[in-house]
Amino acid sequence: MFNLPWQKSRGSKSSPSTVLSELHVGSSVPTIPASKNRPNSSRSITTTCSSCGSSISLPPHLRSFLCSTCNTIKDLRSTSVRGGDLEPVSCALLEKWIETPHSLCKNLFDSFSSPTCLNASFHMFNVKLHSISTSHGLDLDEIDVFFQQVWSLGPEPQLAVLRGALKLLRRPRMLLDKPEKLRFLIILMAIPSLQNVSLLNRGLSEQMKEQKEGKRVRGPRVATPEFQERRRPSGDVPRGESEGRTKVGERKGGKNGVSDRAVLSQNKGNIPVGVPAPVRKPDGSFGVTGGGAAGRRESAGSAIPGVTGGSITSKERSRGESGSSPSSISPGESRPGYRGEPVSSGRRGGAGETPPNSASESRVSPPAELHDMPPANHVQSNSSNRCMGPPPPTSSIPYLSYCILSHLIGYQAHTGAELNKNIVNWYLRFSSDRFSLVVDMVNSFISSRLTYMYRHSSDGDDDEGVSGGVGSGGSSGGRVWSRDRGPAATPGSLPKVGPVSGLTRSSSKSRRSRKIRIYDYCNDWQITAAARFMSVLFNVNFVASYLPTSQFYNTMVDFVDVCGDFGAWQSRDGTNLNADMLCNGSLFGGTDTSPDATKFTFCAFPCLLSLGAKTSVLEYDAKKQMEFKAREAFFDSLSQRQHIEPYLKIKVKRESLLADSLSEIERNNGNYKKSLRVEFVGEPGIDVGGIRKEWFLLLKTALFNPARNLFVEDEESHYCWFNPGCKAQDGDLREYRLAGVITGLALYNSSMLDLPLPPVVFKKLLGCPVGLEDFTVVNPTVGRSLSQLLKFTESEVESLNLSYNVIIDSEGVKKSCDLISNGSHVSVTTRNRRDYVSRLVKFFLETSISTTFAEYKKGFHSVVGGNALSLFRPEELEALVKGSSEPLDIGTLKTVTRYQNFTTEDPESELVVRWFWKWAENLEEEKQKKLLRFITGSDRIPATGISNMNFKITFSGPDCDRFPVSHTCFNELCVYGYSSRQKFIDKIVMAMNESEGFGIR
Secondary structure, X not given: OOOOHHHOOOOOOOOHHHHHHHHHHOOOOOOOOOOOXXXXXXXXXXXXXXXXXXXXXXXXXXXXXXXXOOOOEEEOOOOOOOOOOOOOOXXXXXXXXXXXXXXXXXXXXXXXXXXXXXXXXXXXXXXXXHHHHOOOOEOHHHHHHHHHHHHOOOHHHHHHHHHHHHHHHHOOOOOOOOHHHHHHHHHHOOOHHHHOHHHHHHHHHHHHHHHHHOOOOEOOOOOOOOOOOOOOOOOOOOOOOOOOOOOOOOOOOOHHHOOXXXXXXXXXXXXXXXXXXXXXXXXXXXXXXXXXXXXXXXOXXXXXXXOOOOEEOHHHHHHHHOOOOHHHOOOOOOOOOEOOEOOOOOOOOOOOOOOOOOHHHHOOOOOOOHHHOOOOOOEEEOOOOOEOOOOOOOOOHHHHHHHHHHHHHHHHHOOOHHHHHHHHHHXXXXXXXXXXXXXXXXXXXXXXXXXXXXXXXXXXXOOOOOOOOOOOOOOOOOOOEEOOOEEOOOOOOOOOOOOHHHHHHOOHHHHHHOOEOHHHHOOOHHHHHHHHHHHHHHHHHHHHOOOOHHHHOOXXXXXXXXXXXXXXXXXXXXXXXXXXXXXXXXHHOOOOOOOOOOOOOHHHOHHHOOHHHHHHHHHHHHHHHHHHHHHHHHHHHHHHOOOOOOOEEEEEOOOOHHHHHHHHHHHOOOOOOOOEEEEEOOOOOOOOOHHHHHHHHHHHHHHOOHHHOOEEEOOOOOOEEEOOOOOOOHHHHHHHHHHHHHHHHHHHOOOOOOOOOOHHHHHHHOOOOOOHHHHHHHOHHHHHHHXXXXXXXXXXXXXXXXXXXXXXXXXXXXXXXXXXXXXXXXXXXXOOHHHHHHHHHHHHHOHHHHHHHHHHHHHHHOOOOOOOHHHOOHHHHHHHHHOEOOOOOHHHHHHHEEEEOOOOOOHHHOHHHHHHHHHHHOOOHHHHHHHHHHHHOOOOEOOOOHHHOOEEXXXXXXXXXXXXXXXXXXXXXXXOOOOOHHHHHHHHHHHHHHOOOOOOO
């Protein structure tokens, strides 16, 4: 922070032009000179916008400020709120308003623009207001009925509600520091037009169209002051210019013109913070209120003490409009502008511009409404966009709906930690259907912005320089960010958004290469707020389990360059994620998303990423590590003058698969990050993916063989669990570590491995808490018994004669284990039964297998770990390792199949192809899995679905007696032109059932 010229030594002198130049161009708000009455007045204050979360530095003693990013006003102190005498809104009150149609719209506007009125509306009288921390106390059904009735009355009442709501959201006129003050947010979330996807797209289109037409001015990177001409009768003496009159905001007899009052409290004209109020003089020039010989008198409403008053002539004003910078302002010169008629970049000094002294320019603008207020002259830290003009008043329902939803999302996303708990509790009272509507609403909002960015983002590879993109939301255009140059210029005009269906019109090659780059959205405050709010909703769903995790996926994020996003996320300062922190990271984003941190990334909010996007990130991260290991081996070979294998090579015999695999894994410890290559001794096959698939399957079968006693299978669930009675010997621990390494290698090398492990294993691998529900999945019989125990009466519990001990089977020998000290002598009662259940579950899932599972986890994380793994939820990680258990859909597989070497233009019309599909459709489910394993090496389809699977049928030649051949590395089936259908079926059935190994046997 720098000192202004008046804060230098008394001997130094600075001209007023230097003062204005340093004030406007500085990187932060300058310090106000200290006053004798206010020893701390020299310190600036830092606050955040409640809507967009922007961090803002302001002079002290202010009561409110206008955020130039989201165009909302935040009150720093309590203000008088209008509308306290209004009757709370209800359906009964609406019936009264309908009886007087001439005042219906006015009543709706007044009620919905008053936070006090809305917070007291739709109240459930059987719930006390002070219990708002645990229940919102709102009659949600009545709210729905109310909006349905209003929306049935036509567009005028709808506009009245929307305009009032937008006015309220642009300035709530109260400190949003208590839960009871946020009730209006829940009410406004039920507005029907906010749930219409097409309306949101049209609203965004209108917003961008206004930017294109220049109705809203996109300002330079550093804010410059704008002024409002006050309405007063001609010849009236401006306030503060009358002889002997003390100006508002100036202490009479004050030293050096330093004010003793908070400036904005005396600002009757809604003048921006820190801007002197200009008035028109009789000669037609503009001057700042105040004057005097010393040239230091403070203007009314000014937050900058000591700024010299002066005037600006019409000629000087014309020069200012033509693009002069703040540093070129002469002494006493200011840069005026008109409320509701801002100077746009397209009108500055252009041909045909109205002369400054014309009648049209001398007109006095009418008093502006709250949403027409120009932005404050403050410097916002870490904000890339400046909205230098007010949003024009509009009567469009889509535009108003879009703006309202953006502010509603922003307020709920940027509440403090304590208020965040209340918001979570509110949504926990929602029904699953209502909660689903909220999630879909936020997802639609994100999709609308990403759709627009997709249509207007750069194509192909990154281009240096300026590229079109949406920046910091609705109130201003975005600042483009170049990966090489950092912040760049503001993009030009952007076309309007269209339907999402239009995204598929381009060619497949263009779609694959076209991605939304990080510089298109990294500074977009609306996407940032929506992602933060979605993480709050995801936290609600984590507690209530309303919806599946997949419903939080945003399909438009698949069009984002997630690999570039992941790289930017990893490079953020302070990012040090690991698997143990995944639970909190997935729920709350895991990283700081404040404006003081680095730019927004989607990887900080993994709940929005689909499983396909996360898989792409994991494969990208694995590929980078493999390439790094290969380069490292190459340079080590040069330096050590000996050959160092760039791959992880495993060479085993089928007869001694487990022992050979264990020794090979231990020999290659530290090389797990290299690309895997498997070779079976005596088989000439070359591993391009298919041989390792079979190695994984054979090794899994050997490890989970009941004869090895490493895992115990439950008869009901058929899941295998770590044997709690297994003695922790070195040989057993090596095999558990091998099982973990095999799981990690399968995931790291993009191979599916159908492990018979329960979901709780993947929870434990990611450090998530486990409980009774997880235990019930592993052991349903005992789990249900424990659940019934929690419901039994006292006599029923006593009749069970339970104690704090459990009996386990250790290699055929029954062994008693106490859950607490001397637990066999402590009886279970209704008072301690919950503690008993908790300790029993913990013993089975954690304590009894602590040593063996630690080895399994150690082996897994020796291969896979880090930031890429932290993006996954346990159920997603399980699906990625095991693949999907859904039955094979032959119809979908047929649509993704490619054909090769067929002589006809339509390979599907070939007899052998038609025979194959007809035969495959009539197979039983188990035989279809066997066919899939024969062709792909695995009997599971990918977790992302069969539509993302590669499958190919190749014609190998005319009729012969050879069997069909599969290339599991490429998911390819090679067939011949057999003479009959029965001959084809016999050949392929024989190949499917009897084939084993690779190469010619």
